[in-house]
Amino acid sequence: MGKTQITAEPGMPQIVITREFDAPRDLVFRAYSDPELLVQWLGPRDLTMTFDYHEPRDGGRWRYVSRDAEGNEYGFHGVFHGTPSPDGTVQTFEFEGAPGHVALETLTFEERDDRTLVRSVSSFQSVEDRDGMVAAGMERGVRESDERMEELLAKLRVG
Amino acid sequence: MGKTQITAEPGMPQIVITREFDAPRDLVFRAYSDPELLVQWLGPRDLTMTFDYHEPRDGGRWRYVSRDAEGNEYGFHGVFHGTPSPDGTVQTFEFEGAPGHVALETLTFEERDDRTLVRSVSSFQSVEDRDGMVAAGMERGVRESDERMEELLAKLRVG
Numbered sequence: 001m002g003k004t005q006i007t008a009e010p011g012m013p014q015i016v017i018t019r020e021f022d023a024p025r026d027l028v029f030r031a032y033s034d035p036e037l038l039v040q041w042l043g044p045r046d047l048t049m050t051f052d053y054h055e056p057r058d059g060g061r062w063r064y065v066s067r068d069a070e071g072n073e074y075g076f077h078g079v080f081h082g083t084p085s086p087d088g089t090v091q092t093f094e095f096e097g098a099p100g101h102v103a104l105e106t107l108t109f110e111e112r113d114d115r116t117l118v119r120s121v122s123s124f125q126s127v128e129d130r131d132g133m134v135a136a137g138m139e140r141g142v143r144e145s146d147e148r149m150e151e152l153l154a155k156l157r158v159g
Numbered sequence: 160m161g162k163t164q165i166t167a168e169p170g171m172p173q174i175v176i177t178r179e180f181d182a183p184r185d186l187v188f189r190a191y192s193d194p195e196l197l198v199q200w201l202g203p204r205d206l207t208m209t210f211d212y213h214e215p216r217d218g219g220r221w222r223y224v225s226r227d228a229e230g231n232e233y234g235f236h237g238v239f240h241g242t243p244s245p246d247g248t249v250q251t252f253e254f255e256g257a258p259g260h261v262a263l264e265t266l267t268f269e270e271r272d273d274r275t276l277v278r279s280v281s282s283f284q285s286v287e288d289r290d291g292m293v294a295a296g297m298e299r300g301v302r303e304s305d306e307r308m309e310e311l312l313a314k315l316r317v318g
């Protein structure tokens with residue numbers, strides 16, 4: 001099971017998340033960058049995620065919608081800076097329920113003896129925005145995503 | 160003359176710049192958002208700025224190149240989040256000489272008795288990135304841009 005650390009230092013407009021997965025780097029990067037795989041693990045289990053578009057290139061856009069059992073919809077969108085790669089994936093992130101509040105996310109994937117360390121740094125426009133993201137239950141989403149990712153990776157390694 | 164404050168707090172991955180211009184909000188916003196006006200004031204005087212494209216809408220991209228007298232070229236590009244407006248313009252910013260290093264910039268324009276306060280918050284991926292921007296001579300660029308902006312606004316108000 002991955003050891004996940006979420007760091008949100010007081011007064012800093014950033015969240016740093018490090019996760020470790022028991023799978024090689026290429027496979028973990030695929031799970032993070034292929035929309036058909038992303039919908040299988042990203043976010044809590046009680047939401048169903050659908051991509052409208054996902055253009056993994058410099059200036060390319062992505063958008064997905066998450067739906068709950070009651071039919072409520074939550075849209076998210078952003079843009080890639082540079083072509084996503086395991087060495088560095090840079091993208092913006094905006095929840096459409098709070099337009100104008102944007103985060104800049106940087107992902108790196110580091111291989112360590114067949115395991116992969118994923119580091120994500122999210123930079124916010126303000127500490128208040130950062131605190132809003134934490135208050136919105138981000139931690140639960142991360143923990144549940146981790147479990148779903150482990151299940152997905154197990155399936156992919158067998159398949 | 161505008162009073163400009165550049166704030167780069169130790170340990171914070173942000174730069175906050177506040178500037179005050181003796182012109183109404185709509186005019187100042189136009190100077191910040193019309194590429195034909197931007198090239199007349201943004202950056203140091205010894206560089207010539209040319210836009211390749213400038214798409215002021217959600218997901219729209221912008222790119223410009225600055226050239227010095229020796230013919231050296233410096234490219235910059237980014238993407239808008241949301242449609243730029245005086246209430247809030249959110250965009251990314253990347254110097255092509257340092258690919259993968261991206262900043263998220265938020266601009267607001269506030270009218271104060273026919274003067275306009277422009278507040279810009281730049282969020283970086285790390286404090287090191289922020290310090291790199293300061294070391295690259297950002298302050299000189301800001302001061303010279305201020306002077307050029309004052310000259311442009313004077314021209315536009317007469318015109």
